[in-house]
Amino acid sequence: MHQKHCVQYQDLWVSLATNTTVSLMMASTHTLQEISRMKRDEGIERLSGCFHWTEFDGDDKRQYLHQEFVYENVMFAVTRGLSWSAVGQVANISKHLLPKLKGLKTSEVICLVKDHLSQIEPRLSTAHHAALLDYIVKTYVPHQRLYQAVLNGETGVKHIRCELEIESPPHPRPLSEGTDAVEWEHQRDLKELSLAQSRKEAEIKELKETAEAQMMATLQTSLNRLPYEGRMSMQEVEELLHSFLQSQGEIIMESLMKEVCLTEDLLSQKSQLVQRHRTNQPGLPGKNCVATPTKSKKKRN
Template sequence: MNIEKCEVSRDLGRSTGVTTFRCFKMASTVSVTTDQAKTIAAQPAEEGKKSLMKVLGWQPYDPEDDMRQDILLDYLYDNFMFAVGKGFPWSQAVLCMELAAQMQKECQGLPLVEAIKHYSTKSQPYAQRLGDRNFKMFTDQFFQSYMQHYRLYQYVFGRDRDGWVSQYDLLVEPPPEPMLFKEGKSFKQWDYERQVVELQTMEAERRKLREAQKQSLEVEGDKLVQEAFSRLEGIEGPVDRETLASVVGDSITAHVTVTRDKLRTSIEEVQDNLEFKLEKNKIPKPQGAKTPTPPVSGKRRKSPDRPSTRGSSTSARGKKK
């Protein structure tokens, strides 16, 4: 026999706040035949629990939404399988599950001391049918499991929990299609090419920076020369020797300064090339590996032959508990 208890809960995940009713099974006594017990015990744990649920006449439920009912099913199944594992006759294994179901129902709201007294009274008829040895084994197990966590069971079965469900639209990106095995490369070869590409990218960016410095120096030099000769534009009549010498001197100084700075930049560029070449030679090159083509215009590029992580997206609905 199974008694249904209705739980009233408020769906907090909806803006309407509609009160919903959900029923779950509270076990009093169970009725399982010997053949049904054998079938349940012979199956894997999850399949055995499903079979027990059908025998008890329970409707299918979502374990995440009906955790109390799922805990109750585990409780009954574990007590039954304990007896089976200890070699109890099939009829006695069913009796153990019946006693556990009766205690779970009738101890609701009782203090622990009263629950222990209640077990002493209610278990006497079962003790006669189980025998001293089997009854003692089951009692020891029952007190080490249910009674040891009695307050937790009281909390689970005695307090209603507000149910709420939040739904989200999630974007799922499936992993990229793997390349054919024959088209792949060893990790050493891939790592070598990756390091070379990184150095080539840095080298191209450094070269671009040096070119920009040279252009800046040329522009600055032209500006200084223009400023030097612009002093002659405001002079009317013949230019005296001193002014002309000063303008020519400033112009020569500007050219010398720009040339010196450009030469320094060229020397630094040669040093950069030597340093990058040395760094590339330090990278261990696997046998048969090819040196990657340098990137163009200092633009970064992806590691060699690495597939894109973007894929076709599908929509999935997530559930938050």
């Protein structure tokens, strides 16, 4: 499959090169030498005059991206020491290469770039061919999604306007209508205590219902142990009653112990609330002490 793509791209390149209806302007050696000595922006502008940029006609942003792509490849070829003839061919190849990358996968991009570089005459050395291939692929592939977005989508900025209504904060109520901080905390604690008491009462009620259900189950078990026919001896009756009363007592004792624990927890919370309330109460004013002047005794001569 990979070789098939390469053959298809090679045929496409040959047919394009032999098409006499396509008019191209080639950059001369003198022009390329001038571009290599210019600053980047000046070099891109000078290089743009060497070709007809018909691929993205009417879209300045896409055309500039296209020109940047060609310029970067040209400057890399210059720094690698390629002949000026080869540099000119790199410019021509890069110019036609970028539009063809539209919608291609990474493997297809590599195959197409490799095939285009093999068309340079005289053939590049293995080192130069590998360096150019690596540079072009590393320039394009990491930013492939960005390039594809530019090649496929619109580059114009869309302004989305949304109206938001800003509401001013509510006017605060007068301080005279407020609640003292200590009193507010006390009311909050009372609410929490009331909720805790409701929960404890619900748990105690559930304990009693559970104990009652267990006692009824124990009674039913004891009744099931009674014989349907015949009589029971006194010893058997005593053992049955003793077992029944013992199980009933254990159930009641366990329920009472749990109820006591829940009640102690509730009393502890009430005690903490009372203690906290007393701590927050303002202290009583102390008695004013009035100093009584002392009379000084005069010494008699």
